[in-house]
Amino acid sequence: MTTSHTGWINFLRQYGPIPRNDNMYDETIQRIVNKKNISPILIDAKYLKELIENFRSEQPKSVVLTGTAGDGKTYHSREVWLDLGGTYEQWEMPGNIKTLPIESHKTLYVIKDLSELENHEREYLVLFAQAIKHQRSDVVFLIAANDGQLIEALKQIDEHSDAVGIRKVIEEMLVTEQKEHTEYGVYLYNLSRISAAWALPQVIDAVMNHSGWQDCNHCQYRDHEDIHQRCPIWENKKRLEDVDGTKTIRDRLIDLLELCEINGIHLPIRQLLLLVSNMILGHPDVKDKLMRCQDIPDIIEKRTTVKASIYRNVFGENLIERRREATVVFNTLGRFGIGNETSNKIDNILIFGNDDPELKDLYQELMLSDPYYGADTTFKIQQKAYLEGIAEDGGAEFLDLVRSQRQRLFFSIPRDKENELKLWELTTFQYAGEFLTKVYRAVHQGAKPPSQILSRLVRGLNRISTGLLTRTQDKLILATSGSHSQAKVSKIFESFISVMRDRGESVQVKADPSGRLNLEVSLSSDPAIPVVKLHLQLIRYEFLSRVAEGALPGSFSRECYEDILAFKSRLLKQLDERRKQEQEQDDFEINDMSFHIIKLNAEGVLDKKTVEVLF
Incomplete structure (x- = not known):
């Protein structure tokens, strides 16, 4: 093996999650560039x-x-x-x-x-x-x-x-x-x-196209004919470089970063450089948790190349937990829960796919086709021991390998199988893919979200507004408890707001000039009654969608629940304004002492029953 030309890899390590004085970050990198005569990593500076x-x-x-x-x-x-x-x-x-x-x-x-x-x-x-x-x-x-x-x-x-x-x-x-x-x-x-989703491809290309990779041309481990003797650094580089042309790693990463931005989380260029460096060089058993050329023979001999998996490194799994949580990009990506979340189908493929005739083809495509980071020798041995009940640790090591495979599958499931395998169930946000493609990007391209999505959001709002498991979704229901609008169950009917545009009423999803997505409720065509907006980011979208489907996700429900109730209060305030205007226009005083009680019929549709107050 040739290890003398390791300047580039050592330089790339400087961008990774190693201890340093961040105030001197740029100066430190620049001094190495000048001292070692290495070409800097040049990224298209937007401005x-x-x-x-x-x-x-x-x-x-x-x-x-x-x-x-x-x-x-x-x-x-x-x-x-x-x-x-x-x-x-x-x-x-x-x-x-x-x-x-x-x-x-x-x-x-x-x-x-x-x-x-x-x-x-x-x-x-x-x-x-x-x-x-x-x-x-x-x-x-x-x-x-x-x-x-x-x-x-x-x-x-x-x-x-x-x-x-x-x-x-x-x-x-x-x-x-x-x-x-x-x-x-x-x-x-x-x-x-500067959008991290825009900047990431620039960072990846700058690293992938760097002349320093020529140092690897004469390394015996670079593309060794025995797959188990191949350098994991070069393997990670090829996967991120997109040798097979599918771009799934890049595209899924861009999706995650765009979702972070929609949620108001900004990742600077420095964190993207750290991410890319760690994806290529990460390994938990080496100095600073980042591989050097001299580490490769030992990694290969100990058969721990799987620990260098780019799919684990993208979440900082090579780092100790404290260091991972303290690093902004890994802490941010970690919130998606990829690896911890799963679906029955995915886990059945990973655990039983080799023996189940119905899953065998998918097991071949998703696991056996990747003997380097997929179904390698260690995975097969641990899988067999787990299924036969003879694993010494009760299967803990195998389940940890399964967790890593879920991470790999998120970045490698082909696009044409995303829906069949329910890709986004591998994350905390099951509706994230739909939100990104069919709502956020669609609206920014001038289209409207599919009607069934808007109906689901309205159904979720109605369930929170009333506290009842209603199926009503063609109109927004405003209700109170009679005392205050924050009650968990509200049965005093105040108004229906038509979802479809009708006499100034409507419910729509629109983008404002800053690019933020809002659920906009119009109560009147009168400009004196302004539209009421709910900022629609990923967490609120997930919350409303899950509530509409009958589940309350406890992990983030309280904050979202309070946000929706605050939105409801603003709607009721505008409803009061509309009523005042209507009374002024009609020029008479309403003495009718009656109110309406909401009732739920057998089909789950809300209706109202009038109650008159007698003196």
């Missing part, structure tokens, strides 16, 4: 071209880069600096503020990290305020900061005569996600708005 064009223009504006740690603020700043003529040596010199003359005969001030600004350097923020107010035409700024630091720093100069109002302007741009201000000379780029 870099725009930034450079701005600073090269005749009338450049100042730029503020915001975002969480790992979003690329330092990377963008340094690349702008280098492109405009600054040197790496100057960038690395002590000092948080760098200056550079640029083509427009202005001086560019770069504040590398606003959190490291010293008290005596606050005057530069006043200069920044003067620049964006057009009071100083000779200077322009590039500032990197997270949102909180930025507003806090601007507060400290708020009283200065030249900086009055600047904090409010920047704060408003942040809240409204406004990139450019019409009056002030400033751009604001929030790098946290």
Whole structure:
């Protein structure tokens, strides 16, 4: 074996979940690049071209880069600096503020990290305020900061005569996600708005296409004719590179990341690099839990290549639990419960598929076809011992292998078998695939969700609103307990809202300008009665769908339940507004003392019964 050319693998390990000072992450990677003469992992920086064009223009504006740690603020700043003529040596010199003359005969001030600004350097923020107010035409700024630091720093100069109002302007741009201000000379780029689902393929391609893989050309383990002698690093690389052309690993990962974003969870580029590095190099029995070339002979000899499975590494299974939970990307992906959740069919295939004639073809396709990470020798031995009841540990080791296989199947079940095998039952969110493809993406492409999905959501809302197991789904039922709207069972009928558009009433799923999905209930065509919106993210969709099908998922039901009741309260408030308007328009006072009781018929459909109050 050739182990002398291991620089690339050692470099790739630096992106993985190894202990480091995160504040120096970018600088540490850059020093290794320069010291070892290794090509950096270059990812398409979404806004870099725009930034450079701005600073090269005749009338450049100042730029503020915001975002969480790992979003690329330092990377963008340094690349702008280098492109405009600054040197790496100057960038690395002590000092948080760098200056550079640029083509427009202005001086560019770069504040590398606003959190490291010293008290005596606050005057530069006043200069920044003067620049964006057009009071100083000779200077322009590039500032990197997270949102909180930025507003806090601007507060400290708020009283200065030249900086009055600047904090409010920047704060408003942040809240409204406004990139450019019409009056002030400033751009604001929030790098946290870069979609992880968009960025992941860029990260994968950058790692897969790196010239460093040429180091592996002469390794005897690279594509050994004996499958059990093959290098797991290279095997993981091939699977992520998509050698077979199916792209299932990538596509399923993108699905998971997009669902995270819909739920308001942002994963920065740094976490995606960590994820990809760990997927390729992860193994629980080696130093730092990340493989090096010199580890491969021992792994092969001990037959522990299965522990390097890319399908386990995607969830950080190579790490100790404490480390895994402390790493944002693994903690986030872990919430999908992949490996712990299953269906009877999947487990029957994994456990009994080799002996069951009805499952044998699926067992062949899903397990035996992958002797490296699927039904390898260890799995077959443990399976046999488990079925014969002779496993020394009571089958614990085999069940752990089954858990790993569920993880593998989530990323390898072919698209044409997703529905047959109920792919998303391998996750905590059984309706996630439907929500993503038939609702979220459909609405963003200008289509409407299928009518049966909207009906199910309405049925779920009706069950929560009334506390009754109703099957009514063509109209939304508003009901109270007579005392307050938060009661678990509400039998006092208030109103029906038609799901299909009817005299201004409707229930629809729409996307707002920010891209968020909402369930919108319209009670009137009168613009004075605004639409009532419920933000429809994955957890609420799952909750409503499960309630509609008769189950209450206890793990996240309380929060969702309270959210839906709050939504119901807002609907009742708008209903009161509508009634007031109707009374004013009819110009008479209603003295009728009656109310309606909701009743459930034999088919589960809700109806109302009028009760008159006599004096």
